[in-house]
Amino acid sequence: MNTRQKVSMNRTKKVSKIRHKNLKAIVYHKTPRRLLPMVKRLYYKAIGFHDKLLKRKTLVHFLHIGKTGGSNLRDTLSTCESTVDMLEFHGHGCRLADIPKGQKVVAVVREPESRFISAFYGRQREDRPRYHVPWSEGEKKAFETFANANDLALALESDSRTMRSMAEQAMKDIQHVRQPLCYYLGDLNYFLKREADIFFIGFQNNLDADAERLVKKLKLPNLKLSNDPVIAHSTKPNDKSRLTQEAKDILAKFYKKDVEIYEYLLKKYANAG
Numbered sequence: 001m002n003t004r005q006k007v008s009m010n011r012t013k014k015v016s017k018i019r020h021k022n023l024k025a026i027v028y029h030k031t032p033r034r035l036l037p038m039v040k041r042l043y044y045k046a047i048g049f050h051d052k053l054l055k056r057k058t059l060v061h062f063l064h065i066g067k068t069g070g071s072n073l074r075d076t077l078s079t080c081e082s083t084v085d086m087l088e089f090h091g092h093g094c095r096l097a098d099i100p101k102g103q104k105v106v107a108v109v110r111e112p113e114s115r116f117i118s119a120f121y122g123r124q125r126e127d128r129p130r131y132h133v134p135w136s137e138g139e140k141k142a143f144e145t146f147a148n149a150n151d152l153a154l155a156l157e158s159d160s161r162t163m164r165s166m167a168e169q170a171m172k173d174i175q176h177v178r179q180p181l182c183y184y185l186g187d188l189n190y191f192l193k194r195e196a197d198i199f200f201i202g203f204q205n206n207l208d209a210d211a212e213r214l215v216k217k218l219k220l221p222n223l224k225l226s227n228d229p230v231i232a233h234s235t236k237p238n239d240k241s242r243l244t245q246e247a248k249d250i251l252a253k254f255y256k257k258d259v260e261i262y263e264y265l266l267k268k269y270a271n272a273g
Contacts (some may be wrong), residue, residue, distance in 0.1 A: 060199050060218070061106045062089045063096065065184045066176035067118040068108040069207045072129070072225050076211065080220050087218075092176075096185050096194055103160050104199035108207065109181060109265055112258040115204075117241050119176035120149040138173025146170060148240060153247035156254055171254075175223065181258040188261045201269035 062077070064070040070184075077083050099105055110118070122145050127133045135143065145166055146152040155167035172178050185191050200217060202210035206226055215223050243251070252259055 027266035038079075038243065060087050060106055061094075061099050062087055063094060063099075063105055063107040063184055064090055064092055065107055065109060065181065066179060067115050067122060068110045068204045069225075070108050073108060073202070073207065073211055073214075076223050076225050077220070078214075080223060082220055083218075092179065095183065096197075098190070099197070101197060103197060105194075106200045107184065107198075107199050108202040108204055108210070109185075109262060110204035111263055112181060112255040113248060115181070116153075116251060116255070117149050117243070120152065120174065121241060123174050123176065129132060133175075135179065136173065136175075138169070139175070141174050148239050150243050150247045153243060153251050153254075157250050160204055180255060181261060185261060187257050191261055191264075201272075202263055203266070203270060205269070 013155060028200060029253075062074060074089055078089070096105060097108075123133075123135070123139060126135060142152075146155065152167055152170055155163045156171070158167065168241045170177075186194070201212050202214060211223070211225050215221075
């Protein structure tokens, strides 16, 4: 292949990437909710076919699980032009079940209790300072009722039926809280069936080191995550964010499936090559 052909191919891939993003926006916003899972699967299968035509060496899907440091990792990887050839970045609505079997997947996960705390306070401040996503009506009601994450967790087993009902509804209304780990990866049984498609699993509490390992595995130039807390979309824990032991025990039961798959991932993928 001569230089002109290579330039043409690279331009085609870049334009293709833009078209994928535009098409994805149409798919996500114009499709009735009940048909969205089926349309998503057809869309990703189309991407796989298109990639074969372009003869990509590797196509890896980046699942963006909320409150795991995915924004920082995505932004860092996006600075490398080589990722155009191999990475397909997805939003929070994409799950492992949406990716066709045989296509590789990257994801970063987080301990369920820690993720719950981060999601609660992140949405309480409307995702500031990096973003500003106003509350939904459900979130507004939830944060007017529960001033902190500990109160919400305790209310899940309140003696008051009304309070339990309000807590259960809040768990369904708060963004990221309502999308547990098993929403993205399925339960452990499903994950094991798809494990051959897992290219890389990283961990939020070890993100710097895991990002370096991922970069090496993708054979990309050396890249570093931003340590700016705004760009990293992170905040330091404080006394307000601590949970009582009773609240922790309640969350462990509530997130039983998440705990099960997270412990498996920790044993299998932590510090893996």
